[in-house]
Amino acid sequence: MLERLGITNFKAFGRQDIALAPFTLLTGLNSSGKSTVLQALALLRQSHEAGVLEDGADSGLLLNGEFVQLGTGKDVRHEAYPKDDPDIGLSVAPAASASEPLSWRALYGSEDDLLKLAASPPARLSLIDALPELFGPRFQYLKADRIVPDISYPRSHHAVVRRGFLGARGEHTANYLRVHQDDSIEADLRHPSSPSGTLLAQTDAWMQQLCPGVDLQAIGIDGTDTVRLSYGFGSGVSASNRYRPTNVGFGLTYALPVVIACLTARPDSLILLENPEAHLHPQGQTSLAYLAAAAVAAGAQLVVETHSDHVLNGLRISVKNGRIPASATAVHFFGRSGHSGEVVSPGMSDDGMLSDWPRGFFDEWENSLDQLLD
Numbered sequence: 001m002l003e004r005l006g007i008t009n010f011k012a013f014g015r016q017d018i019a020l021a022p023f024t025l026l027t028g029l030n031s032s033g034k035s036t037v038l039q040a041l042a043l044l045r046q047s048h049e050a051g052v053l054e055d056g057a058d059s060g061l062l063l064n065g066e067f068v069q070l071g072t073g074k075d076v077r078h079e080a081y082p083k084d085d086p087d088i089g090l091s092v093a094p095a096a097s098a099s100e101p102l103s104w105r106a107l108y109g110s111e112d113d114l115l116k117l118a119a120s121p122p123a124r125l126s127l128i129d130a131l132p133e134l135f136g137p138r139f140q141y142l143k144a145d146r147i148v149p150d151i152s153y154p155r156s157h158h159a160v161v162r163r164g165f166l167g168a169r170g171e172h173t174a175n176y177l178r179v180h181q182d183d184s185i186e187a188d189l190r191h192p193s194s195p196s197g198t199l200l201a202q203t204d205a206w207m208q209q210l211c212p213g214v215d216l217q218a219i220g221i222d223g224t225d226t227v228r229l230s231y232g233f234g235s236g237v238s239a240s241n242r243y244r245p246t247n248v249g250f251g252l253t254y255a256l257p258v259v260i261a262c263l264t265a266r267p268d269s270l271i272l273l274e275n276p277e278a279h280l281h282p283q284g285q286t287s288l289a290y291l292a293a294a295a296v297a298a299g300a301q302l303v304v305e306t307h308s309d310h311v312l313n314g315l316r317i318s319v320k321n322g323r324i325p326a327s328a329t330a331v332h333f334f335g336r337s338g339h340s341g342e343v344v345s346p347g348m349s350d351d352g353m354l355s356d357w358p359r360g361f362f363d364e365w366e367n368s369l370d371q372l373l374d
């Protein structure tokens with residue numbers, strides 16, 4: 001498990017240490033540094049996949065690639081960096097009992113998009129050994145701008161079979177579901193409403209929390225390299241009708257990559273999620289948090305950026321109901337102080353209560369009620 005992330009002179013942060021838990025929830029003001037945390041992890045993964053994070057002549061942080069497109073050195077170096085410490089640093093500490101933190105220090109080059117490492121980095125195999133979640137085969141990163149309802153989706157064997165990857169925008173989700181629909185998912189993730197433990201049956205069961213009666217199909221389109229997704233809606237006159245994503249609203253398709261990412265969680269999975277709540281009605285947002293907590297119960301580590309009090313409450317209820325222990329959670333509230341992000345971290349107790357409610361931390365209900373009742 002990743003236990004801490006250290007950031008030096010990277011985007012929103014001068015120097016910041018973030019405690020990571022099996023379920024880490026990042027929330028707070030817009031433009032306060034939440035995605036920066038996810039991007040720091042995705043940048044390491046991206047550099048690793050390109051083969052430049054490890055020992056070798058051309059090692060460095062690769063700023064532009066499949067996961068993140070950050071620009072050049074001048075875009076990513078924190079603008080208020082200390083003059084005696086001008087480099088960009090990232091470090092990740094594995095769980096306490098494991099090895100030392102792994103750290104990377106990259107030299108600044110204003111126009112460079114591969115920031116060269118200052119010292120010899122760790123060898124490739126030791127990276128995967130030390131941090132299998134970040135560098136191993138079970139990594140998912142779903143950004144806020146995900147796939148939208150469409151007629152068809154790409155069909156890449158390499159993405160969904162070799163890499164088991166849904167795509168940073170979830171673009172491989174439909175094909176993943178087509179290929180892996182009969183795979184058995186972890187017991188902790190099984191929704192009680194379905195007797196079957198296959199990925200497809202469980203996807204239907206969890207999607208029915210968002211829209212009762214819905215079921216999905218993903219089939220290849222003959223003669224093309226694309227996959228079609230379709231939805232059905234229960235019994236009655238329309239029982240046999242299949243609907244294309246463009247005719248069933250936005251929320252189902254937008255949430256699907258998040259549902260599949262969680263359902264395919266295993267021990268050693270790392271799942272980075274931006275705004276899983278997007279386009280969902282409140283009850284659906286809470287249900288997604290239950291599913292995310294179930295992924296943690298199945299052994300995965302999740303880092304979730306959210307603006308949703310329903311996602312927070314879904315996590316709190318999961319703790320209260322004993323689905324995951326309070327010690328498996330970390331909640332960070334991001335604000336701003338001058339040029340830098342500032343982080344406050346309320347603790348959670350076993351009954352799902354939080355130790356601290358800083359100003360601006362999900363207090364808008366009370367603020368509005370105060371005005372309504374005044």
Ligand SMILES: Nc1ncnc2c1ncn2[C@@H]1O[C@H](COP(=O)(O)OP(=O)(O)OP(=O)(O)O)[C@@H](O)[C@H]1O
Nearest residue numbers: 011012030031032033034035036075076077078079
């Ligand atoms: N080189 C830099 N130096 C200083 N600050 C930077 C730099 N690059 C980006 N930032 C700051 O980082 C912040 C953006 O952070 P981030 O994208 O992590 O926001 P966020 O908290 O995820 O927001 P949202 O809730 O809207 O998704 C902005 O305030 C921006 O000014």
Ligand SMILES: [Mg+2]
Nearest residue numbers: 034035274305
């Ligand atoms: Mg963000």
